[in-house]
Amino acid sequence: MFRTALRNVLAHKARLLMTVLAVMLGVAFVSGTLVFTDTFGSAYKNKSAKSFDHVSVAIRQHGGGPDDGSQDGKQPPRLTDKLLAKAKGLPGAGSAIGTYSGFAALADKDGKLVGGDWGTTGANYYPGGSGKDPRYDFTEGAAPKSADQIALDSSTADRTGYRVGDTVRYSTDGPVRTAKVSGVFDTDDGSVVAGGSLVVFDNRTAREVLNKTEYDEIDVKAAAGTSEAALKSAVEKILPKDTEAETGASLKADQDRMIEQNTESMSQVLLIFAGIALFVGIFIIANTFTMLVAQRTKELALMRAVGASRRQVTRSVLIEAFLVGLIAAVAGFALGIGVAVGLEALMNAGGATLPDGPLVIGPTTVVTALVIGVVVTMLAAWLPGRRAAKIPPVAAMNSVHAAPTVRGLVVRNTIGSLIVALGVVMLFMKDNYVKAGGSGVILVGVIVLTPLLAxxxxxxxxxxxxxxxxxxxxxxxxxxxxxxxxxxxxxxxxxxxxxxxxxxxxxxxxxxxxxxxxxxSMRADYIVSMANYQPLTPKVRTQLDKLPEVAASTPMRTASGEADGSYTRITGVDAASFDKLVSLDYTSGSAAALKAGAVLVDKPFADDKGLKAGDTVPVEFDDDKTARLKVGGVYEPNEMVDGLFAPTSVVDPHLNKISDQQVLLKMKGGASDAAEDKIVKALGDNPAIKIQDKDAxxxxxxxxxxxxxxxxxxxxxxxxxxxxxxxxxxxxxxxxxxxxxxxxxxxxxxxxxxxxxxxxxxxxxxxxxxxxxxxxxxxxxxxxxxxxxxxxxxxxxxxxxxxxxxxxxxxxxxxxxxxxxxxxxxxxxxxxxxxxxxx
Structure with a gap:
């Protein structure tokens, strides 16, 4: 029977080609999606990855949160040069470096932001005991030594065309600065690997431009013969209050867990697409083999007539399916790799920029391709083969192309109708997951009913x-x-x-x-913010208000605190111009109350606290100061506008540093290319600042x-x-x-x-x-x-x-x-x- 199956495969080359193509495309459909999923997930993981080769023990603030200069500033600096010197002098410590990291927007030669999608990072160069920073391997030039020098990662240098000696423009907190490129380096920083940019300053300059009051982390490398555990014990003896020491191995494990959590939801979405691909692939393979076996009914009947048993006939079909599936699986897997590359290109062409990364072909994908190509093909062939083998030889030879029986169609239509009915019932359930399941059930039911609908x-x-x-x-x-x-x-x-x-x-x-x-909700023509959504210097609004084209503006600056027992954010706005820039649907009160120092609250908050216009709400800000604010209005929120709004005069005294999340602008002539050009020029063609109209x-x-x-x-x-x-x-x-x-x-x-x-x-x-x-x-x-x-x-x-x-x-x-x-x-x-x- 094996020889018969092999001869049968080779004797019908056209049929073999059609079957192989069907299976191959089904496999390619699934394996391509899986390769794309793995590649996409790996690129995201690389984006967050960080090497700990130079770290035996890291000293960080308790909880690992760096001081970015925007906190309340109650704590005195802890990760200082003094602590760094102590760490260097510990027994068993080979070297120690202090690290800064923050936002640094680099402009390309056309003035556009570089690396905006996957990280625009600035960091310091700290020469360790050897006089070099182990994080950077310079391929051209040298490390920066003064405020008028920076170094770039090699990927950014290649993308922008910058070379050693070129003058570049960058910004970290609003103002535009210039510097010369002193060197180009290689790095394994995950953000750079994923397509971001990394700008490196000398240690003093990094502290200044990244607005740091202390190091984000102090990394200590163990001397030869000293274990991480032993070094950690020594480091713990010099730790200031509210700091902690972690070994490099522990940091690596924490990072892996964090990356897994961050990519979990994305992986689930992509696996849904893989599941869809699997469903379509199996459907096509099964459909093709059903038709092909039906076409061979007379041939199978002849084998029965000359002495083959039902089991042997079924086995010959399965052997043929195995051979076809194996050939198609290999070809489909190769095609699937091309599909993955094509999907990535299609998404990038559509504006959905993906992080860069190598093509990832995991063992699971290879196994899945073989399973689909071989096992699914055999399963798809087994049912029609078994059905054909059960037909009496004489009847089969006399009715090769018999139409489906009425009874079979009635049973199928009944089952399909019941499946659709079940799906419809599920749609009326309140749970969204049940509704989604009902949609899938209806799809299956319609597939079963398609002969009736035809x-x-x-x-x-x-x-x-x-x-x-x-x-x-x-x-x-x-x-x-x-x-x-x-x-x-x-x-x-x-x-x-x-x-x-x-x-x-x-x-x-x-x-x-x-x-x-x-x-x-927005009457403003433009929203101005930092490209990384970090706080914006108030000087930006001051500069923009000087433009004669600006009709009104308001900052959006945020303080946090407990309002009537609920922790919430309170956004400070310009009381005089807020109503000209934001349109709210008030259920009571109005924006005019802001001028009297009142607060606007959204309806869910008001309903929860039983508030209405004219009531007062107690607020305890994060600086431990309290206030009783009068409710001036209650409004309906949406996905763009919600929370509490108060005049800046109420919010500013509770901020350690005055900074804006956004600035809203109303132009006299409305939004236009000319108006946007005026704003860009007023801000000095700043690559760190994002200017968006409503469409953007x-x-x-x-x-x-x-x-x-x-x-x-x-x-x-x-x-x-x-x-x-x-x-x-x-x-x-x-x-x-x-x-x-x-x-x-x-x-x-x-x-x-x-x-x-x-x-x-x-x-x-x-x-x-x-x-x-x-x-x-x-x-x-x-x-x-x-x-x-x-x-x-x-x-x-x-x-x-x-x-x-x-x-x-x-x-x-x-x-x-x-x-x-x-x-x-x-x-x-x-x-x-x-x-x-x-x-």
């Missing part, structure tokens, strides 16, 4: 096919000849379009909701949604390839089964062009059937998802992206035309006499 759809397409005359009628009848096969073929395209349509509806609706939020703000908030949508479009491209192959398979088998019929049509006068047209129309009907089902189901699932979102995002309303939906249907029609090229050509080239004799 008849009314194809009947509805009759008027569109009527102008094509006899070929249109024949294509309609051929599509209905085997509703199971037609439905299975259409389902591949349906699955992809269902997911993409639903996601597109949600993304479009969410984008409109965000835009409406911005339009409803909406785009930023919707960035995650757009990234997910781009990923889905990437998967849709693979789904279309798989769907094309499925349609080709179906049409090729349909042509094979109808050789006699096609021969008769040719004999009575139907020419080759009409034969081709008949097959093409059949292909288009099947493709559009899948597309209409997918779009319809996608709209329904998009509505379900939107119903859940509308509960939390009040401006959300479902919007149907008509243009994109028309595009999806047009793509489906093109898929039908392209998929029919080879089968139509094969049908037209049949010799009428030979075809008539073939039955």
């Amino acid at each position: 008849r009314p759809f194809i009947a509805a397409a009759g008027p569109l096919l009527k102008p094509f005359g006899v070929t249109g009628k024949l294509s309609r009848l051929n599509s209905l000849r085997n509703p199971r096969r037609t439905a299975s073929t259409a389902s591949a395209l349906m699955i992809g379009l269902t997911l993409v349509t639903a996601m597109t509806v949600v993304a479009t609706s969410m984008g409109s909701a965000i835009n409406k939020m911005a339009a409803d 703000l909406s785009d930023e908030i919707g960035g995650a949604i757009n990234m997910m949508l781009n990923m889905l479009y990437g998967l849709l491209a693979m789904a279309i390839l798989v769907a094309v192959l499925g349609v080709i398979n179906t049409l090729a088998m349909s042509v094979f089964e109808r050789k006699h019929e096609i021969g008769m049509l040719r004999a009575i006068g139907l020419d080759r062009a009409k034969i081709k047209q008949m097959v093409r129309l059949e292909s288009v009907v099947i493709s559009l059937f899948g597309a209409v089902l997918g779009v319809g189901l996608g709209l329904f699932l998009g509505w379900v998802a939107g119903d859940s979102i509308a509960g939390t995002v009040k401006t959300y309303t479902m919007e149907i992206p008509a243009g994109r939906i028309v595009l999806f249907l047009a793509v489906a029609a093109v898929v039908g035309v392209l998929a029919a090229v080879w089968p139509a050509r094969s049908a037209a080239r049949l010799n009428p006499l030979q075809a008539i004799k073939s039955d």
